[in-house]
Amino acid sequence: MGILLSGNEAIARGAFEAGVEAAFAYPGTPSTEILETIAREYDEIYAEWTSNEKVALETAIGSSLYGKRTIVSMKHVGLNVAADPLFSLSYMGVNGGIVIVSADEPSMFSSQNEQDNRWYGLFAKIPVLEPSDSEEARIFTIEAFDISERFDTPVLLRITTRIAHSKSVVNPGTRKMPEGFSGYEKNFHKNVLMPMNARVRHRIVEERMSRLEEYSNNFRYNVLIEGKGRKVITSGIDYQYTREVFPEASILKLSMTNPLPRRKIDEFIGNRESNEKILVIESLDPFIEMQIKSWGYTTVEGKERTGKLYELSVSRLREIFLADKDEHLNEEASAVENLPPRPPVLCSGCPHRGVYYELRKKKAIVHGDIGCYTLGALPPLSAMDTCVDMGASVSMANGMNAMIKRNGEEKRPVFATIGDSTFVHSGITPLIDAVTNRIPTHVIILDNRVTAMTGHQVNPVTGISIKGEDAPQLDLEKLCRAVGVKTVEVIDPFSLDEIESAVERHKKLDEASVIIARAPCALIPLAEKKAPYRIETDKCTMCKICLKTGCPSISIVDGKMVIDEETCTGCSICFQVCKFEAILQVEGAGI
């Protein structure tokens, strides 16, 4: 009997079995549990949350140079951050194997775009493996290290949300250390990518890709499932959907999708003169399909049927390919469509709530960032104007402020709001730019002491290591002052008065400034839980101003405003907004 592991847990297991000694990552859904599992389960592997994905990959180059197998994991957009070292690492190659896990998010359950990172394989000229369940995730991780060292290349292990977060049966093996550890050896021609060396390395990279194509042709996990029906080429999770929807089909399951096994595909398609349609089933971009078509095949189809949007599924494939044959799929619109939605919200007691409440009151232009606080853009707070990528809040505020400074006409104050982890990830550099260029960007660091959205990972401000031990704590005040910000204030985000007066003071400043709104995330042990609040029905005028804080503990029951005392943390924001003294703290409530 095997064990049930998620794809992420299986990758961690595979890394352990492959003799990996170092793991670096920045948290990002759906990749986070890879490093979490490694840190929790496998003491044999050195694990580190790095400040961002670029740092993760560069750190991996260091441990690889020392001869140690290293795994790096990140969400799809994280690879954009790490793209700079990625492209050059491709030229440089590895000493100990490097496997980079890219967890893509078709359908964007917790992401800002649904880019298809298989293109990075083609673009950076590195091999790509795509597991289709947890057992393959484990096995391919081990295979990837073998390929990495054999071909002197980093390998991209590309998974998607449904692989990362689905559990399926895994048969774990034992840890085997790679043979021939050599430590670090100086190698000027390989490791110093200056033009004279890089030119030579590029030639080696192209030769490597040719050899890898031959390897892909023989790769035992690029496998043909013989059938009688139509011919389908597929990969990753879409393979599972294909098997279920087309149980009779002849399927070429691609596990290595860069380089594609061209000879194997040629053989699978067979006679070029035949009119037989070959179907390519892949979520997102026509990565496989476009390449096969570029070889002159005209009978290959896929994207014109499946589209490029969102993840595929058994239901979607049936709708697309079998709907006319299967009556129950043609039913009328669902009866449950008009139900009220239940979107995610800032939690009860969230320290971000008051800040957004005040910014909205001030009609500020608020550049936002990536984290739980992105939810401040949703009604009823509706306080955030933008959200693009990690750190962009500060940079976008810089750009807008620079233009306002030149042209002068803007009544609304401009603020950047950014979490502590995101600030460390990518917010420091644009803050330096604001100082250097005399741009009056006012940054509010929503410092809740932890990387919250992805499940409370530690970061440099937490003061706790990945193993739960004491760690040096980054001093954000000193850091901001050190880059030249003169006004740095720490405020209590549970005091609306403090927030308001700080916002008033800072918006008048003609230079960069920082407000640190500091209180621990309501969901971590560090957070203080106080006696809950209660609404005095006879004093309540149903003005609903407390609802405008967007607190999930407040609702209307039988026409009356009610606070759920079980979920109320006593943060008091509703008490502060109530103009009729109708909200009171429950005295003597046992906490």
Next chain:
Amino acid sequence: MKDTVNNILLSGVGGQGILTASNLICEVLLHEGFDVKKNEIHGMSQRGGSVTSHIRYGEKVFSPVIPHGEADYLVGFELLEGYRYIDTLREKGQFIYNNYSIVPGSMLLGRESIYPDNLEEKISASGYKYYSLPAEEMARELGNTRVVNTILVGFLARFLNINKDVWLEAIERIVKKKYANLNLKAFETGYSYDPE
């Protein structure tokens, strides 16, 4: 194609213990020798949002996600969140739900009550076999509302033709010692509940 895959969909609100419940069910199914797959979405949606867990088991399971109209059992941890997925049930599918409402935030500010008050009528008109459990009250009687999940699993277990001892052993294996007894009781409470 003969359909040999069985499907259980759990749905509710973030924080109701859905993932723990699905871990328990999968542990038992795996122990019984089934191929098992399960899927959830983590991340942003978990912050008080709607949460589902898909469980599929049989000889051989491919997709980890239950196709539309193929769930054999739908377990609603909350009334609205259960009803939201009622179309996922197959024709002879059965709907088990906790008769308890959690009002979804204050998103639609300005409307009096956005929580539909006729869900039970709709469920009864849906034609599906259904079972309503006062799981919240049952849990409160046991002294802890956090065991709603185990009560619902206990009730579901009656339908799955697996020896009760296997369930109890699984609870002892995967629940923290401190809470094992409470959860064993909660399971029994659900298992022996008579909805009639």
